[in-house]
Amino acid sequence: MSSLILIEHHDGRISPACARVVAAARKLGAPIEALVAGYRVEEVAAQAARLDGVSRVLVADDARYADQLAEPLATLLAAHAKRYGYLLAAASTFGKDVLPRAAALAGVGQISEVIEVVDPATFKRPIHAGALVATVRSDAPLKVLSIRATAFESVGEQAPAPIETVEAQGEALGARFVESHREASERPELTAARVVVSGGRGLGSKQNFSLLEGVAGKLDAAIGASRAAVDAGYVSNELQVGQTGKIVAPDLYIAVGISGAMQHLAGMQGAKVIVAINRDEEAPIFQVADYGLVGDLFELLPELERKL
Amino acid sequence: MKIVVPIKRVIDHNVRVRPTADGTGVDSTSVKMAINPFCEIALEEAVRLKERGLASEVLVVTIGTAAAQEQLRGALAVGADRALLIETERALEPLAVARTLTRVVEEERPGLALLGKQAIDSDDNQVGQMLAALLGWPQATFASAVELEGEKARVTREVDGGMVTLELALPAVVTADLRLNEPRYARLPDIMKAKKKPIERRTLEEMALDLPAQTEVLAVETPTPRQRGVILDSVDALIDKLRNVEKVIR
Ligand SMILES: Cc1cc2nc3c(=O)[nH]c(=O)nc-3n(C[C@H](O)[C@H](O)[C@H](O)COP(=O)(O)OP(=O)(O)OC[C@H]3O[C@@H](n4cnc5c(N)ncnc54)[C@H](O)[C@@H]3O)c2cc1C
Numbered sequence: 001m002s003s004l005i006l007i008e009h010h011d012g013r014i015s016p017a018c019a020r021v022v023a024a025a026r027k028l029g030a031p032i033e034a035l036v037a038g039y040r041v042e043e044v045a046a047q048a049a050r051l052d053g054v055s056r057v058l059v060a061d062d063a064r065y066a067d068q069l070a071e072p073l074a075t076l077l078a079a080h081a082k083r084y085g086y087l088l089a090a091a092s093t094f095g096k097d098v099l100p101r102a103a104a105l106a107g108v109g110q111i112s113e114v115i116e117v118v119d120p121a122t123f124k125r126p127i128h129a130g131a132l133v134a135t136v137r138s139d140a141p142l143k144v145l146s147i148r149a150t151a152f153e154s155v156g157e158q159a160p161a162p163i164e165t166v167e168a169q170g171e172a173l174g175a176r177f178v179e180s181h182r183e184a185s186e187r188p189e190l191t192a193a194r195v196v197v198s199g200g201r202g203l204g205s206k207q208n209f210s211l212l213e214g215v216a217g218k219l220d221a222a223i224g225a226s227r228a229a230v231d232a233g234y235v236s237n238e239l240q241v242g243q244t245g246k247i248v249a250p251d252l253y254i255a256v257g258i259s260g261a262m263q264h265l266a267g268m269q270g271a272k273v274i275v276a277i278n279r280d281e282e283a284p285i286f287q288v289a290d291y292g293l294v295g296d297l298f299e300l301l302p303e304l305e306r307k308l
Numbered sequence: 309m310k311i312v313v314p315i316k317r318v319i320d321h322n323v324r325v326r327p328t329a330d331g332t333g334v335d336s337t338s339v340k341m342a343i344n345p346f347c348e349i350a351l352e353e354a355v356r357l358k359e360r361g362l363a364s365e366v367l368v369v370t371i372g373t374a375a376a377q378e379q380l381r382g383a384l385a386v387g388a389d390r391a392l393l394i395e396t397e398r399a400l401e402p403l404a405v406a407r408t409l410t411r412v413v414e415e416e417r418p419g420l421a422l423l424g425k426q427a428i429d430s431d432d433n434q435v436g437q438m439l440a441a442l443l444g445w446p447q448a449t450f451a452s453a454v455e456l457e458g459e460k461a462r463v464t465r466e467v468d469g470g471m472v473t474l475e476l477a478l479p480a481v482v483t484a485d486l487r488l489n490e491p492r493y494a495r496l497p498d499i500m501k502a503k504k505k506p507i508e509r510r511t512l513e514e515m516a517l518d519l520p521a522q523t524e525v526l527a528v529e530t531p532t533p534r535q536r537g538v539i540l541d542s543v544d545a546l547i548d549k550l551r552n553v554e555k556v557i558r
């Protein structure tokens with residue numbers, strides 16, 4: 001039985017997480033197909049066809065998918081699910097929105113946030129904000145898996161796989177897209193960046209938060225934040241890292257004025273190297289940091305920026 | 309219009325959780341339990357909608373053991389009108405929870421089902437979406453603002469790239485994100501009053517639903533912790549480590 005991956009895309013480009021979901025799918029050992037649903041998505045389909053390991057791309061190109069609403073997408077996915085052994089998507093807000101809906105329509109459960117494929121029926125996933133890892137086995141004929149993308153290395157490119165059109169189906173059921181707001185930023189995307197510089201409540205204000213820009217600029221880093229910083233209005237919500245924000249796994253994570261609450265650690269513990277800057281030497285962040293600087297961030301940050 | 313708010317009893321978010329001795333579950337003996345924070349937010353939103361005259365009744369429902377009455381009483385104390393316990397010793401999978409809730413919704417006919425976006429114990433983030441699928445209702449997950457206008461709900465969602473606003477024809481399912489509101493604390497007189505309010509009870513068995521288990525938890529472990537690193541005495545030492553030892557910056 002093959003695997004079917006729901007491709008996430010924005011503005012004509014596939015999400016970088018897709019190459020990681022393909023990597024997870026390859027561990028299942030079954031042939032891999034991809035489903036692209038959207039409006040005028042020829043270009044997206046061509047990108048999906050080049051993901052190394054994909055043997056076929058199905059495309060449902062129709063205006064009803066233009067806003068990527070969960071209702072028609074889940075119906076489409078569930079209709080195709082019968083022919084597959086696995087249904088996969090990244091555990092992004094997009095995947096989290098659509099996949100459980102499709103699973104329920106197909107009459108099966110879902111295993112969320114898979115971080116390891118132990119064998120074709122057994123998976124590891126974090127629970128309790130990553131404080132514990134559960135190994136779960138599913139005997140369902142169709143296994144629906146959301147994949148924590150940062151836990152898998154991206155696959156490379158291949159000669160394009162064949163692309164086939166499939167019939168559009170599924171209704172919006174009374175849901176209608178009104179508008180979207182995306183923060184424009186010159187910084188790299190948080191979940192894909194090699195370096196992330198994150199700030200917490202210790203920054204003290206929205207104005208101070210921009211101190212991180214200097215260091216981030218020198219390191220070509222993305223900017224992240226703790227929940228306390230987002231709640232205080234220093235930055236917008238899509239920069240939140242943690243159990244209920246984004247999961248990141250960069251080569252280098254620099255936490256500035258962040259205490260290191262479990263819910264924050266849940267989002268960044270997979271980083272290769274963690275640096276913490278905090279004036280409280282007892283702060284829990286130092287228990288996971290590879291390198292720490294104890295001191296006032298308002299002195300240390302400008303010095304770091306200058307010397308980089 | 310009635311609002312149904314499914315809530316879940318979970319281990320309090322401040323508790324350091326441990327695996328059970330046999331390593332196949334989470335040790336919940338004599339640890340502090342609480343209402344799942346996202347359910348608390350969903351409930352607060354429902355109560356506010358009622359206070360603004362946009363809803364007529366708030367029904368909280370939980371599927372769990374008799375101990376979950378504690379969380380239902382807490383919900384009554386902050387403004388829920390009715391509480392329903394569907395009693396079971398089984399630890400249900402999200403699809404089974406959603407199937408059970410579907411039955412409740414079909415009986416109660418609310419205009420809105422407001423859930424938490426995820427339970428902080430199993431972190432599944434599934435039940436709301438599954439409930440919407442089974443009912444054939446539209447959904448808005450990860451809500452940070454909910455407005456009701458006649459037969460429609462306008463919901464702003466927190467998504468990876470920023471914010472998205474949807475309009476849903478009611479009845480609909482909405483799941484609450486952290487910034488939807490800040491839940492109130494129950495006042496002492498309301499806590500006392502809630503103690504006397506009735507809790508409707510039925511057993512999962514008498515609902516005669518077919519809820520087969522599809523997954524099995526083989527093991528629950530503590531992940532290998534990161535090694536505690538070193539405190540450096542200068543910015544220069546840090547740059548040297550990152551550049552020459554770790555080679556993560558140029
Ligand atoms: C259900 C739930 C979900 C949650 N999800 C998330 C999540 O996804 N992400 C998340 O981050 N949090 C989350 N939280 C919140 C989390 O528990 C913490 O409250 C939050 O991470 C704290 O943010 P902080 O470290 O910025 O603030 P604080 O804990 O207040 O820490 C500020 C730190 O800054 C230091 N500091 C202050 N001034 C200076 C200075 N001048 N120089 C140097 N250091 C200084 C202090 O010593 C302190 O350690 C969640 C909580 C709950 C209950």
Ligand SMILES: Cc1cc2nc3c(=O)[nH]c(=O)nc-3n(C[C@H](O)[C@H](O)[C@H](O)COP(=O)(O)OP(=O)(O)OC[C@H]3O[C@@H](n4cnc5c(N)ncnc54)[C@H](O)[C@@H]3O)c2cc1C
Nearest residue numbers: 314315371399401402423424426427430432433434435525
């Ligand atoms: C010892 C133990 C063993 C378990 N074994 C398994 C297993 O083998 N396989 C498995 O899949 N699950 C198992 N579970 C159950 C699993 O951990 C989840 O509790 C269950 O799958 C529900 O998912 P969730 O609460 O994470 O849902 P989420 O989708 O994260 O919850 C979202 C929202 O749904 C609502 N909701 C969730 N649960 C309830 C409820 N009970 N009553 C009312 N509303 C609710 C709330 O509004 C909540 O905010 C086990 C649990 C325990 C304690």
